[in-house]
Amino acid sequence: MTRRAVVLLSGGIDSTTTLAIARAEGYDVYALSVRYGQRHEIELERARAIADAFGVARHLMITIDLREIGGSALTDERIAVPKDRTPEEIGAEIPITYVPGRNTIFLAFALAWAEVLGAEDIFFGANVLDYSGYPDCRPEYLRAFEHMANLATRAGVSGQARFRLHAPLLLMTKAEIIRRGRELGVDYRLTWSCYDPVEREGEVLACGRCDSCQIRRRGFAEAGIEDPIPYAN
Amino acid sequence: MTRRAVVLLSGGIDSTTTLAIARAEGYDVYALSVRYGQRHEIELERARAIADAFGVARHLMITIDLREIGGSALTDERIAVPKDRTPEEIGAEIPITYVPGRNTIFLAFALAWAEVLGAEDIFFGANVLDYSGYPDCRPEYLRAFEHMANLATRAGVSGQARFRLHAPLLLMTKAEIIRRGRELGVDYRLTWSCYDPVEREGEVLACGRCDSCQIRRRGFAEAGIEDPIPYAN
Numbered sequence: 487m488t489r490r491a492v493v494l495l496s497g498g499i500d501s502t503t504t505l506a507i508a509r510a511e512g513y514d515v516y517a518l519s520v521r522y523g524q525r526h527e528i529e530l531e532r533a534r535a536i537a538d539a540f541g542v543a544r545h546l547m548i549t550i551d552l553r554e555i556g557g558s559a560l561t562d563e564r565i566a567v568p569k570d571r572t573p574e575e576i577g578a579e580i581p582i583t584y585v586p587g588r589n590t591i592f593l594a595f596a597l598a599w600a601e602v603l604g605a606e607d608i609f610f611g612a613n614v615l616d617y618s619g620y621p622d623c624r625p626e627y628l629r630a631f632e633h634m635a636n637l638a639t640r641a642g643v644s645g646q647a648r649f650r651l652h653a654p655l656l657l658m659t660k661a662e663i664i665r666r667g668r669e670l671g672v673d674y675r676l677t678w679s680c681y682d683p684v685e686r687e688g689e690v691l692a693c694g695r696c697d698s699c700q701i702r703r704r705g706f707a708e709a710g711i712e713d714p715i716p717y718a719n
Numbered sequence: 720m721t722r723r724a725v726v727l728l729s730g731g732i733d734s735t736t737t738l739a740i741a742r743a744e745g746y747d748v749y750a751l752s753v754r755y756g757q758r759h760e761i762e763l764e765r766a767r768a769i770a771d772a773f774g775v776a777r778h779l780m781i782t783i784d785l786r787e788i789g790g791s792a793l794t795d796e797r798i799a800v801p802k803d804r805t806p807e808e809i810g811a812e813i814p815i816t817y818v819p820g821r822n823t824i825f826l827a828f829a830l831a832w833a834e835v836l837g838a839e840d841i842f843f844g845a846n847v848l849d850y851s852g853y854p855d856c857r858p859e860y861l862r863a864f865e866h867m868a869n870l871a872t873r874a875g876v877s878g879q880a881r882f883r884l885h886a887p888l889l890l891m892t893k894a895e896i897i898r899r900g901r902e903l904g905v906d907y908r909l910t911w912s913c914y915d916p917v918e919r920e921g922e923v924l925a926c927g928r929c930d931s932c933q934i935r936r937r938g939f940a941e942a943g944i945e946d947p948i949p950y951a952n
Contacts, residue, residue: 550783555828557835580873587831590871594827595788598820602790621876630867637863638823640813643854 488514490543490605491652492596495519497533497678499702500611500655503667505540507654508609510670515542516603518596522588523553523561525682528690532678539676548595558585560681567682569695573704576697580620583681583697589622593631593651600649601639608635612653613663628653660705668711675714684718694719721747723776723838724885725829728752730766730911732935733844733888736900738773740887741842743903748775749836751829755821756786756794761923762911769909781828791818793914800915802928806937809930813853816914816930822855826864826884833882834872841868845886846896861886893938901944908947917951927952 491513493505509515517540519533530547537545552561559565559582568581589612596608612623621627632651641647655663667674679702680692692699694717706713724746726738742748750773752766763780770778785794792798792815801814822845829841845856854860865884874880888896900907912935913925925932927950939946 546787548783548787550781552831554779554781555832555835557831584873585831586834586872587827590827590830590867591824594820594824597823598785598790598818599788601819602788621873622871624870627867627870630863630870634823634860634863634867637857637860638855639819640817640854 490514490516490603491607491609492516492518492600492605493609494592494596495533497529497536499677499679500613502536502672502677503663504609504611504655506667506670506672517542517545518599519547520592521547521549523551525560526680528683529678532676535676552585559583560585567696571697581697584620597635601641606647607650607652609652611655613655615659660701661708664705664709664711686718691716691718723747723749723836724840724842725749725751725833725838726842727825727829728766730762730769732910732912733846735769735905735910736896737842737844737888739900739903739905750775750778751832752780753825754782756784758793759914759916761916765909765911792816793818800929804930814930817853830868834874839880840883840885842885844888846888848892893934894941897938897942897944919951924949924951
């Protein structure tokens, strides 16, 4: 039997490339996306299209509402998404787009599903280089989660399974990620990165100015590849 | 300022007693309940009544759907809840009422909310004695979660906060828990334990036969206190 892996799929460049890597490594991919009240919910339509394009074994969409918990520009319309920041400003501190506890919640769902599926492998597109700040993207956090996961579950405790948390992009630059994804046949037109989409003449466009758009555009420029999506600015 | 604590409140004996302990220790209590597709959803009405009775600072009810993930008698109507098992049978293995990943998911939400509230303390009614089996109620699991939590969050990483996961009932018997709760003024009529409620003449009754009912009844008997709720059997 092919080994199963749960892949967290947000619909962005990193998670999509991670999915392509898991598949290239021979896993039967179970993609998990989370509708959490993000203002850029369009990323979930893209996640659906990406899962279809890759022909995953199953794509599970979980709905939770982190707006009730609050504390982030991504889930609270009253907090503005930062725009036009320089790379130095983006890297200087944990941004207001940080969502408290988000990755821990997502990984907890991935762990639960992995246990039910009999999967030992969870793939997560964490990356430390673009943002100096997100605490739940760092290697020490990922190791601590993996350790906890093996104590949390029937499968882990009984020795039936040994959960592994894979973060293949962890130390890659955005340009390296894009190049790797292209080698693996990723169609980046399907991916979505913008935190603050703009609607124009019935079309949803990336703003081009939030941190995430800027990191994406620099990544494509550095990779020497044209970014296939349109921008409002 | 009074210190804030997030308390996971399911509406059962253990979480209600834990809430009473947190309040007795002087915390400003923020109660968190989760509607996860459990067949005994009545426990959430009780959680609401308990939160009201204690006059908590806030009671947040999160909705997720673990039925989509499956793998447990508590979330899958097609899997029968075990009945009339002896204490030896109950303690012999991890029961089918174990919900994969549930406590990790609940604690992840508690952590997220704690970070937003500026709370450092999370209270959780885990207990190792009643069930020998639930892996995510053991001390080594709780320590691993606490360690991960301090690496997961902006507050933990910056040194602003040091998260502590309290499990004051961890090594207590059900009888000890009930006695402690009574000392603290808990009204156990409000609590709900049964996994498989029975409807009779418009009233919802505890079945009296599932593991959870049996553990509850033995606890009251051992404590020498009358269980104030009615049973169908």
